[in-house]
Amino acid sequence: MTLVRTLAGPPPRLKAPAGTCDTHMHFYSRAYRALPGTLNPPDATVADYRRVQAWLGLERAIVVQPNAYGDDNRATMSGVAALGPTARGVVVVKPSVTDEELERLTKAGARGIRFMNLLGGTLTFAQMDEMAARVHPFGWSAIVQLDGRTLPEHAAQLRRLPMDYVIDHCGKFLEPVAPDHESFKAMLRLVETGRCWVKIAGAYEFSKSGGPAYEDVARLMRVLIEAAPERVIWGSNWPHALAEKIGYPNDAALLDLLLDWAPDEAVRRKILVENPARLYGF
Numbered sequence: 001m002t003l004v005r006t007l008a009g010p011p012p013r014l015k016a017p018a019g020t021c022d023t024h025m026h027f028y029s030r031a032y033r034a035l036p037g038t039l040n041p042p043d044a045t046v047a048d049y050r051r052v053q054a055w056l057g058l059e060r061a062i063v064v065q066p067n068a069y070g071d072d073n074r075a076t077m078s079g080v081a082a083l084g085p086t087a088r089g090v091v092v093v094k095p096s097v098t099d100e101e102l103e104r105l106t107k108a109g110a111r112g113i114r115f116m117n118l119l120g121g122t123l124t125f126a127q128m129d130e131m132a133a134r135v136h137p138f139g140w141s142a143i144v145q146l147d148g149r150t151l152p153e154h155a156a157q158l159r160r161l162p163m164d165y166v167i168d169h170c171g172k173f174l175e176p177v178a179p180d181h182e183s184f185k186a187m188l189r190l191v192e193t194g195r196c197w198v199k200i201a202g203a204y205e206f207s208k209s210g211g212p213a214y215e216d217v218a219r220l221m222r223v224l225i226e227a228a229p230e231r232v233i234w235g236s237n238w239p240h241a242l243a244e245k246i247g248y249p250n251d252a253a254l255l256d257l258l259l260d261w262a263p264d265e266a267v268r269r270k271i272l273v274e275n276p277a278r279l280y281g282f
Contacts, residue, residue, distance in 0.1 A: 016057030024235025
């Protein structure tokens with residue numbers, strides 16, 4: 001871990017296939033007011049991210065609304081506009097949003113809504129049923145972040161979502177669980193429904209065994225990928241909002257984790273290219 005945000009370096013060992021999509025990254029700018037108590041790292045610009053894309057061989061991006069800006073999606077959607085046709089947005093909208101605004105966001109590239117059931121989230125699972133119904137007619141999916149250990153108690157609500165949804169950050173089990181733990185088995189059962197996806201991203205945020213292997217997370221992801229390679233996607237989590245507290249991970253090394261977690265090249269192509277293209281409409 002380093003305390004300096006790096007935008008380039010030695011290339012990853014994994015040669016990213018054409019069309020590789022980073023399904024989880026954020027833009028930050030002091031031009032927008034951050035909500036009190038949220039992570040608000042130094043500005044992370046489109047120019048910065050283009051350097052990261054060139055370094056890692058990434059072509060497509062899903063720009064995710066950070067907690068810092070609540071439902072002010074301007075930084076996210078301006079980033080989508082700047083990146084152009086190779087980008088989509090995942091935004092936060094509250095119950096007061098109009099259908100006209102949802103239509104505008106869709107035309108601008110928004111394809112998903114974010115639910116965050118952890119500290120700092122603007123939309124929690126308390127608003128999930130209502131807001132999923134609002135955005136579903138626009139063809140959006142959802143991303144949901146929670147402590148994976150609570151999945152059994154939320155499984156019924158997730159099952160009734162009318163759209164595809166992504167469980168963020170490898171399930172984000174805030175304390176390590178084994179592959180036979182009921183909460184991980186609950187995630188696998190959700191994936192079996194065909195509408196649940198899991199995003200490999202941010203393992204460094206919650207792994208207790210630490211890098212570079214993050215073995216407590218890796219043992220779960222290997223099982224998941226073997227069980228449902230068509231339901232897994234990958235994200236960089238750039239610019240690593242927690243980095244000022246825990247250090248910056250090596251972005252190339254994070255991509256290279258897939259060489260271990262998904263050793264089959266065809267499976268990696270699903271995770272990096274085919275799955276996100278299907279989910280986000282590339």
